[in-house]
Amino acid sequence: MPDLSDLLRRTSERVAGYRSSVGDRPVAPAVDPVRLRAALAGPLPEEGTDANAVIEQLADAVEPALTASVGPRYFGFVVGGALDAATCADMLTTGWDQLAFNATSSPAAAVVEEVVGTWLKQAFGLPADASFGLVTGAQGANTVALAAARHRVLAQAGWDVEARGLMGAPAIRVIANEERHATIDRALRLLGIGADAVQPVAAGANGAIDPEALAHALGDGGAESPTIVCLQAGNVNTGACDDLAAVCELAHGRGAWVHVDGAFGIWAAVSPSKRSLVTGIERADSWAADGHKWLNVPYDTGFVFCADRDAHAASMSYTASYLEGQGQDGARAPSDFVPESSRRARGFASWAALRELGQRGVAELVDRCCALARRFGERLAALESVEIGNEIVLNQVLVSFGSDERTDAVIAAVQQDGTCWMGGTTWRGRRYMRISVSNWSTTEGDVDRSVAAIKRLLAETA
Numbered sequence: 001m002p003d004l005s006d007l008l009r010r011t012s013e014r015v016a017g018y019r020s021s022v023g024d025r026p027v028a029p030a031v032d033p034v035r036l037r038a039a040l041a042g043p044l045p046e047e048g049t050d051a052n053a054v055i056e057q058l059a060d061a062v063e064p065a066l067t068a069s070v071g072p073r074y075f076g077f078v079v080g081g082a083l084d085a086a087t088c089a090d091m092l093t094t095g096w097d098q099l100a101f102n103a104t105s106s107p108a109a110a111v112v113e114e115v116v117g118t119w120l121k122q123a124f125g126l127p128a129d130a131s132f133g134l135v136t137g138a139q140g141a142n143t144v145a146l147a148a149a150r151h152r153v154l155a156q157a158g159w160d161v162e163a164r165g166l167m168g169a170p171a172i173r174v175i176a177n178e179e180r181h182a183t184i185d186r187a188l189r190l191l192g193i194g195a196d197a198v199q200p201v202a203a204g205a206n207g208a209i210d211p212e213a214l215a216h217a218l219g220d221g222g223a224e225s226p227t228i229v230c231l232q233a234g235n236v237n238t239g240a241c242d243d244l245a246a247v248c249e250l251a252h253g254r255g256a257w258v259h260v261d262g263a264f265g266i267w268a269a270v271s272p273s274k275r276s277l278v279t280g281i282e283r284a285d286s287w288a289a290d291g292h293k294w295l296n297v298p299y300d301t302g303f304v305f306c307a308d309r310d311a312h313a314a315s316m317s318y319t320a321s322y323l324e325g326q327g328q329d330g331a332r333a334p335s336d337f338v339p340e341s342s343r344r345a346r347g348f349a350s351w352a353a354l355r356e357l358g359q360r361g362v363a364e365l366v367d368r369c370c371a372l373a374r375r376f377g378e379r380l381a382a383l384e385s386v387e388i389g390n391e392i393v394l395n396q397v398l399v400s401f402g403s404d405e406r407t408d409a410v411i412a413a414v415q416q417d418g419t420c421w422m423g424g425t426t427w428r429g430r431r432y433m434r435i436s437v438s439n440w441s442t443t444e445g446d447v448d449r450s451v452a453a454i455k456r457l458l459a460e461t462a
């Protein structure tokens with residue numbers, strides 16, 4: 001038997017070694033899949049191996065192939081890098097190995113989730129009595145929220161979807177920003193509503209929904225048809241936020257449920273200087289947020305909130321504990337508000353991130369990332385034939401280098417170079433490099449170093 005303390009110590013040293021050197025590594029690894037497979041694959045071994053040797057083999061093989069997304073110059077997708085306290089709390093979570101099903105299986109996990117939910121509602125300015133669940137990400141959060149919405153709008157039409165399913169049910173219409181995130185459509189598919197139920201509504205220049213077009217769409221279907229309106233705080237390309245106050249008023253006037261996909265944009269609510277982007281957010285019926293993007297919690301963490309606690313629990317719970325208001329010993333049962341039963345105790349890492357930063361620290365993180373995004377915009381716009389494709393309202397920047405071909409060539413060169421990493425996207429029919437500044441450890445120096453690399457590569461690939 002290996003000494004567990006010794007193995008844990010050496011494992012955490014490897015983690016520390018990786019994290020402390022991550023800023024100096026090429027952001028995109030030069031991976032040789034053949035070598036990686038040779039180091040790890042082959043037929044499933046008949047005999048077991050000593051834990052020390054297992055960990056050494058895994059770490060030796062995988063470490064050179066890692067994407068340095070935890071580091072300060074990874075700007076792809078909307079990717080944060082786990083905070084120190086959140087990383088260590090996640091390691092504790094693994095060591096403790098709790099079953100975060102209910103208050104009997106792990107009272108500690110249940111109570112800590114409760115604290116996290118309460119803190120987040122406070123931070124976002126959501127109703128204090130909203131229900132919440134800790135899920136795997138915004139995909140999970142959108143799915144749970146839309147399940148609650150499906151329950152409520154069909155109940156209003158006299159249909160119990162939990163008992164009867166969707167066969168023979170009144171049709172649901174979903175009115176959503178044409179620029180919604182693809183996870184909304186997947187959630188609708190999973191829920192049996194179907195992606196074709198979406199009536200897309202035109203968005204303005206920066207991708208925020210046009211309230212007039214929305215009013216028109218709402219008027220189309222007749223007041224009776226069960227309706228869900230999907231809004232967005234934080235367009236994945238531009239960072240634009242829908243006008244939540246105006247749309248909530250319109251939609252509620254027609255008896256519709258309003259869901260806000262705020263995967264990363266909802267964090268604007270925590271910053272006094274950005275809060276106006278999401279004015280009226282508290283008036284919606286459900287909200288989706290990510291932990292692993294802007295809060296910089298390790299994967300995979302997301303949060304769903306619902307103003308209609310009964311609809312939320314009715315759509316998810318398979319026990320009756322939610323009916324009594326709480327589970328055993330006055331603690332809420334985490335699994336009544338998510339689709340999983342046996343599940344990871346996600347609350348510990350989120351608690352640690354929120355405790356490490358505090359409300360002010362979260363606001364500063366948001367403000368800093370937004371300022372760095374603007375710095376990217378200004379410095380890149382000063383280069384020849386560079387065009388910024390969006391109004392930079394948050395942490396997302398779109399950059400064109402001329403033709404689509406040229407833009408894709410520059411993106412490929414940047415990824416290959418390894419100083420920083422940005423992905424490509426298509427926005428309004430045109431190719432762009434998309435920059436997302438979401439990592440707590442990114443500095444002005446990292447932005448300048450990245451801009452310098454892009455400038456050099458522009459000259460080299462001209």
Ligand SMILES: *Cc1c(COP(=O)(O)O)cnc(C)c1O
Pocket residue numbers: 078136137138139140181183232233234235236261262263264290302
């Ligand atoms: C990232 C994102 C999602 C999906 O979140 P996951 O955490 O990847 O599941 C949904 N909506 C928006 C706006 C996003 O940016």
